[in-house]
Amino acid sequence: MASSSTLALIGNPNAGKSSLFNQLTGLRQKTGNFPGVTMDKKSGTCQLTPTTPITVVDLPGVYSIYPKSPDEQLVTDILANPRHPDYPDVAVVVLDASNLRRNLLLFTQIMDLHVPVVLALNMLDVAKQQQQDVNAVRLSMRLGVPVVRINARTGEGVELVKKAVLQQLEEPIVAESLFFDPETDPVLAEALAAGKPGLLAETKAQYGLDNSYLALQYVIQHDGFTFLNRQQREGLDVLIDSYQFSEPAFQVRETIRRYELIAGVITDAVTSNRPVGQPTWSQKLDRFLLHPVWGYVIFGAILLLIFQAIFAWATPFQDAIDEGIAWINGSLKDGLPPGPLSDLLTDGVIVGIGGILVFIPQIALLFLLVSLLEESGYMSRVMVLMDRIMRKFGLNGRSVVPLISGVACAVPAIMATRAIASRRDRLITILVTPLMSCSARLPIYTILIALVVPDRRVGGLFNLQGLALMSLYLLGLVSALGAAWVFKKLLKTKERSLFVMELPTFKWPRWNHVGLTVWESVRSFVWEAGRVILAISIVLWVLASYGPGNQMEQAEARVRQQHQGKPITDDVANAIAAQRMEASYAGHFGHFIEPAIRPLGYDWKIGVALLASFAAREVFVGTMSTIYSIGAGNTEDNPTIRQRLQNERNPETGGPRYTPAVAWSLLVFYVFAMMCMSTIATTYRETKGWTWPLVQLGYMSVLAYVSALITYLILK
């Protein structure tokens, strides 16, 4: 029986839910999806006893069971539907003891749904510092549920949680009466006096429920309940109409009544000498971080630090990986017998894997810094700092996190928009987030900038290449804001948006959380994106190595004829390889789209890379390496991809292929182009339809082409 049990972790945001999750599951956790919705589901296994495992599911943090945003909806969906596959056998509700009253609101609601609960009282040390003393025994007696004192950060009390959960599994204790019984409310009792059976009684009878509070949830929230069919929802509308019941008014009554009841519990269980506000040091820090001048200076400095980290600190690691791959490739070529299979392994697979691995230092550093900002509590200050500005562009303060995460990858960034309660603000954030330069663009930027921007310092402080890179990121940011502004004008709505948000106290980051976040992001990048990149690299290698009929052989014969009688030098070998390439399937592809990209200054080789990177832009550099290693397969040394591009000549002018005009045109193209299947798929999932991903793909493609064209024409 116990092997299939489920434990749900519930609680307010910042109550310590994730810490407890990590304590319970250790490293036995995985990220999956909740059925039907595409929320990330963090789950893991916990051994209650050596022989009793239980599945632990970490639910999104909420303040009440009335959801305000898509991620909050999930909690209600599960708890109101006992047939849900993730419906818990036991719910462990984590409460912040230093803010017990507000935390109890959610707790009493969950208790009233008659889910067997364990109350985990966390942050008692913080409460103590604020001169509050919580009496767990009294709390347990007043509420009629098991209460466990824990310290989720240190792991104190985790064994007690397990014991309490085990007891609740074996002999569930559910409070006998509802904490808040909606049927005793005067508004609903009125109908009884008038001789009607009562709204909740009728709901219970019609829907086979035995809990008045669950019946109330059916009445108030049925529009959001996906487990009810249309007929059932309409039936509830009829009932509500017949009783002239006002849902919002009742929610207000319920919340006020619950707080009245909770006040009684608090006076009994908590002794407090606490002042109104947060600790003074945190408040002082806030005045500084939200200061009209210093606030922005600090935020700007932190952003600069992030860019510095991604560009400068990651470079040595990336160079090492780059060189390492070139070395492995070189030694494999020397060691393996020549032939198509060895070529596939070296120029196809190894080069493709190399293209994935070089990203790791940047992704790890970025997620490290972003998760540090979130963990410390600074991220919510940034939201407050930016809300006013973001609103002007049709976004809101919460859009800052997706936009900053977008610098790493648009996929998690778009998923992070679920915290935005306003539908329009959320949609606009989704639409513009891919304009933020993600880490997949970084290798493209890095290589092309290194080709055309001299590695020089200006003013003794700034590196010219660093400045060029920063200007590309700024271009992405400015265009994201501009696009948001345009969408704000286009998408009119009457919907109101709320920006009511808790500012958590500053905390030291939990290093194991930061470590897990970084590990998880690197792992999923290498695994999810890596598979696509590798597959495309191999397909591309095949397309570049084989051609229709015997065209490739003919091309080779032509070159040999031209050089007849002369010794086969490297130059000749290269010319042969280049001609073969042009005659291959990939070459034909490139030539086919050349007319469309010629105005931008690109040739067919760049065309091949563009086409290949349509599914995922990170393929661009990999493709370039594949194309150019095939072109230089017989050379003794294996120069890095940067050197190969530098040596590439434009046959028409005799000058370098990558002139500043071409390079900048490509750079601008990649700033704007929506070349990422995963992002399209994510937008589709998050907006539940094809309209918005197509709008996104369309406007970004047009923007990319036109801007690249203008750039080329200006610089030519």
Next chain:
Amino acid sequence: MSNRTVADLKPGEIARIKSFSDQWASIKLLEMGCLPGEEVCLHCKAPMGDPICLNVSGYCLSLRRAEAATILLEGE
């Protein structure tokens, strides 16, 4: 003068919540612990005075001026 709202508070000023002028917004505000009779203190304002940060029931809540203006305060 009892028409003051939380949006009119000066930094550091303490006041007591009387009622709400907007039912829809009040649901969320109530859930977050802004209850009639509760003492609040304006902690600080973001640049340009919006959003504001409010100390209420022992923690800090940030909200926009427009939302703060729906929380009516008790008169002196």
